[in-house]
Amino acid sequence: MAEVNETEDREVLKINIMMKCDFKCEDCEKFFECNDPMREKMFRRRRMAGAIKKMKGIKYKVAISAGKGGVGKSLLSTNLATTLAMMGRKVTILDQDLDGSTIPKMLGIQGTKKLQYGRKGMIPATDDLGLGMQVVSLGLIYPDDVITLFHQMRRGITEEFVANVDYGERDWLIIDLPPGTSSDSCNLLQYIPDLDGTVVITVSPKVAQLAARKATLLAAKAGSRVLGIVENMSGYVCECGEEFSFLLKGGGESLANELNVPFLGRIPMDAQISGTGDEGVPYVYKYPDNVISKNLREVALKVEKMVQEGKE
Numbered sequence: 001m002a003e004v005n006e007t008e009d010r011e012v013l014k015i016n017i018m019m020k021c022d023f024k025c026e027d028c029e030k031f032f033e034c035n036d037p038m039r040e041k042m043f044r045r046r047r048m049a050g051a052i053k054k055m056k057g058i059k060y061k062v063a064i065s066a067g068k069g070g071v072g073k074s075l076l077s078t079n080l081a082t083t084l085a086m087m088g089r090k091v092t093i094l095d096q097d098l099d100g101s102t103i104p105k106m107l108g109i110q111g112t113k114k115l116q117y118g119r120k121g122m123i124p125a126t127d128d129l130g131l132g133m134q135v136v137s138l139g140l141i142y143p144d145d146v147i148t149l150f151h152q153m154r155r156g157i158t159e160e161f162v163a164n165v166d167y168g169e170r171d172w173l174i175i176d177l178p179p180g181t182s183s184d185s186c187n188l189l190q191y192i193p194d195l196d197g198t199v200v201i202t203v204s205p206k207v208a209q210l211a212a213r214k215a216t217l218l219a220a221k222a223g224s225r226v227l228g229i230v231e232n233m234s235g236y237v238c239e240c241g242e243e244f245s246f247l248l249k250g251g252g253e254s255l256a257n258e259l260n261v262p263f264l265g266r267i268p269m270d271a272q273i274s275g276t277g278d279e280g281v282p283y284v285y286k287y288p289d290n291v292i293s294k295n296l297r298e299v300a301l302k303v304e305k306m307v308q309e310g311k312e
């Protein structure tokens with residue numbers, strides 16, 4: 001981070017006043033483009049300081065992103081987190097998909113558990129699988145209500161979730177971003193400048209690739225390392241174990257090649273996969289020996305290796 005002395009501070013202040021910059025960096029639409037050294041300073045001084053403090057006990061923070069809805073982002077977040085927890089890691093999932101908070105449902109705790117308040121802030125809910133996974137989600141506050149969230153409310157919720165949760169000591173924070181490149185994603189990426197990386201999920205068709213490309217570029221623009229791309233609905237696994245590919249396949253890998261980022265792996269289709277989400281038992285937990293679970297274990301190991309090497 002750039003060191004800024006007081007004289008420079010005053011000069012920058014004068015220039016920014018002339019440019020009508022009010023230093024409300026956390027609300028500024030130019031945040032990712034701005035090179036002003038005061039940006040980090042003002043932002044850190046204000047809200048980000050809380051997030052840094054609350055998250056200091058988390059070793060690795062990785063966001064899961066998708067260019068559009070319905071491509072399996074929350075499925076990947078839930079199953080990647082479960083895979084890591086089954087490998088003995090302490091995992092928390094932060095559900096930043098404010099309009100589609102499905103993680104509690106996919107873990108079977110929606111309607112049975114709520115976020116509580118303790119002395120050090122909000123206390124995440126814990127899974128019922130005995131894996132010690134923790135969840136922070138709007139679905140644990142308003143499980144069934146329709147809440148219309150306007151811009152400042154959305155930012156306020158993000159702020160609560162990053163700066164007012166008692167995260168404690170954790171190995172992983174898996175963040176389920178909302179689909180697309182909306183302000184909810186930008187808010188989150190602003191608050192966690194030391195994110196260890198972003199994983200992007202897509203399906204194969206070119207239309208989906210276009211949206212995934214934008215999500216990948218947003219992560220890079222926000223300064224997050226793009227750890228790679230996962231391709232969902234890639235081929236079909238029959239109940240007999242045979243794999244067929246009657247749908248498009250290979251789009252995730254070609255996008256990864258085009259953007260020069262790693263291709264992390266494939267999630268084939270499986271008749272049971274959406275049922276496990278409805279049932280509230282993650283696929284990798286219920287079918288640990290299936291090809292999808294094996295592929296996701298490989299994705300988890302690759303991601304873990306990359307973030308560990310990134311810290312060295």
Ligand code: SF4
Nearest residue numbers: 021023024025028034
């Ligand atoms: S991000 Fe840059 S332009 Fe925006 S308020 Fe901060 S210093 Fe000013």
